[in-house]
Amino acid sequence: MIDKAKLINLLLYDTLLVMALGKKLPNDILQITQNCDKHNERYIIYCKKHECPCCSSCIVENHSVCRDLAKLADNVQNIKTSNAFYEIEHSLTELAENIKTIRQNRQNILKTLSEKKFKILQEIKETRNTINNHLDKIQDDIINTLNLTEEKESRQIEVLLTQLKWKENEISECQRNIEKIRQHVTDLQTFVSIKQLVKKVSIKEQLLQSITKVENCQKSRLSYQVSTAIQKYVTDIQSFGEVHRRPSLVLSS
Template sequence: MASSVKNLCTICHDDGIFNPAVIWCTECAVFFCRDCEKPHSKFHLSTNHKTMSTEDYRKLPTFMQEISSQCKDHKKKIELYCPFHASPCCVQCITDKHSKCHEMKPLSDILKQVKSSASVQLFEKDLKDAKENLDTAIKYMKNKISTINTQKSKATEEICYMRKLINDYLNKLEQDLLNDLDSKHSKLKSNMDTLVQQMEHQASQIDLMQSQFTKMTQYATELQMYIGLREIEKIASQATKYSEDLESAEEKNLEMVLL
């Protein structure tokens, strides 16, 4: 398309001259500078051509700028319209593509009052409705996003609160168990300290008895030895029973520690 360099005159550019364009001819599909536009507007074949300023041309959507009044295949002016193919065409197109098509119409008849046609108004309404629907949907989705953000914040607060309750409960449970353990340990240690004292006393008594037994075997008479042995046997029996009682008490104390 000749408008690939939008700001330059097409005629001058073909001659290697870079003059800024001021108008665009919709029928010639050519940009003209001020000098080239004058003969174009006076030439009898192009006097009635529709033109627009380059500023207005650049306001058109890109896809519309690419639409030309010349046939892309034959480089001839598009003057006809094929209803069967719903396609504008040039004279050469009739031979190449539309030889079997009937009721070819002048393109000028199709284009009459196209901007004020019901189709344009319908499309405008459809676009407006589509935009309003999208705006409504966007607003709805933004509200939903705001809602789920609020829900997430509340859920996070609830989780943190529940975590605190659980931590507080576990801390209290831990402290109660530790306090109970300290109490049991103190009581058990006190009992065991008492037993140790008793055992040490019994041990000292046995040491004394051993010393006395040694002296008895060395210096006692037979009668003294006979009677003394019975006393020693009685004391030894008591010591044995005391040791057995200690073993039973020790096992009981260990069980208390395990509980």
């Protein structure tokens, strides 16, 4: 004969199961039954040590030495109005709000990433322009210095060429005088004139030798040496800077 109490509990469980299926509860909740899967006996005891409901056979086989045993009915009574139920509900609400806040924060950051990237690109371009402008300036400075130096040296050479032309004319004049002396003057006049010409020629030779010596020592009047700072700039500077990011938290499943 069927126990009426068991029949009522069975019907109640089936009714709750149908209602739960209608609410689409999670499978792990739907799989919780009133009876032990192993012994097919009704749960009557709750083991606090192992945190599981037990039937009478479970107690004999696996929980005989457990001390924290309590009636299951006492533990499940008024569970939906208990502090534990309220606390887990409150914790879930807080978790949901925190997740929503974090999501909103990350969405805002995602929107600002492109703006930040644009600003960084502008800074890089401005840095490049600053470097270019500075290099253009110091290049113009060295070119101006080169032009001024070349002009100054050219003027000095032109002055020297003019002086040499004068000396050349003087020597030509002396050569003409020598020919005139040979043809038209007396020996005494020739003797005295030659002495005077020797002195003049000696002075001109000394001047010419000094000019030749200087010219031989200064074959290349213009030279250029690259600044060590520029050389280091080419070899040492390998980057405009560094791009840093603060890694976002990735939740594990």
